[in-house]
Amino acid sequence: xxxxxxxxxxxxxxxxxxxxxxxxxxxxxxxxxxxxxxxxxxxxxxxxxxxxxxxxxxxxxxxxxxxxxxxxxxxxxxxxxxxxxxxxxxxxxxxxxxxxxxxxxxxxxxxxxx
Amino acid sequence: xxxxxxxxxxxxxxxxxxxxxxxxxxxxxxxxxxxxxxxxxxxxxxxxxxxxxxxxxxxxxxxxxxxxxxxxxxxxxxxxxxxxxxxxxxxxxxxxxxxxxxxxxxxxxxxx
Numbered sequence: 001x002x003x004x005x006x007x008x009x010x011x012x013x014x015x016x017x018x019x020x021x022x023x024x025x026x027x028x029x030x031x032x033x034x035x036x037x038x039x040x041x042x043x044x045x046x047x048x049x050x051x052x053x054x055x056x057x058x059x060x061x062x063x064x065x066x067x068x069x070x071x072x073x074x075x076x077x078x079x080x081x082x083x084x085x086x087x088x089x090x091x092x093x094x095x096x097x098x099x100x101x102x103x104x105x106x107x108x109x110x111x112x113x114x
Numbered sequence: 115x116x117x118x119x120x121x122x123x124x125x126x127x128x129x130x131x132x133x134x135x136x137x138x139x140x141x142x143x144x145x146x147x148x149x150x151x152x153x154x155x156x157x158x159x160x161x162x163x164x165x166x167x168x169x170x171x172x173x174x175x176x177x178x179x180x181x182x183x184x185x186x187x188x189x190x191x192x193x194x195x196x197x198x199x200x201x202x203x204x205x206x207x208x209x210x211x212x213x214x215x216x217x218x219x220x221x222x223x224x225x226x
Binding site: 031033035040041042043044045048050056058059090094100101102103104105106107108 | 120145146148156157158159160163165203205207211212213214215216217218219
């Protein structure tokens with residue numbers, strides 16, 4: 001267990017409402033990632049962070065924003081949720097230093113947009 | 115950027131047989147290739163990884179091989195057991211960033 005906590009674990013909300021998902025880590029790792037997982041698409045990167053206030057877009061970033069004001073927390077925000085954003089969201093951290101280090105995932109957040 | 119293709123999408127084998135899952139990648143400079151196992155309703159878990167300076171790596175019944183020339187890498191599971199049933203994902207690290215690109219997954223069913 002790499003000390004990753006995602007909250008909430010489940011959420012149901014309505015179209016047009018803002019939603020924020022939180023990823024918290026306890027081991028001071030530099031790199032943090034948000035993925036969404038949908039049937040037939042595997043894991044797709046939304047955004048990632050390589051340090052406090054340093055973030056970059058992934059392959060499916062439209063409609064999502066992120067913030068990292070502290071090393072331990074990486075927040076994913078859906079400013080105005082749409083039904084197409086119904087998915088399972090996983091946070092991951094990359095352990096070690098430099099490139100090519102193992103990623104470890106949180107337990108996921110199941111988000112339903114009605 | 116990196117692109118990863120994974121085959122097959124589903125695979126059924128008899129208990130005790132071997133299973134092979136193959137992934138191809140596009141970025142010839144990629145140098146790190148992990149494999150994940152995901153059981154139903156659970157998080158993906160790293161099971162083995164390989165770096166580009168190595169051609170093969172083994173861990174008990176699991177092995178990964180890498181062919182840099184052909185740009186493909188494969189997961190081999192020997193003596194399969196029912197608990198090996200899961201979805202397996204390959205991934206490759208994009209050489210220009212810290213992004214990991216995942217394959218679309220293989221659902222492995224081990225039949226008792």
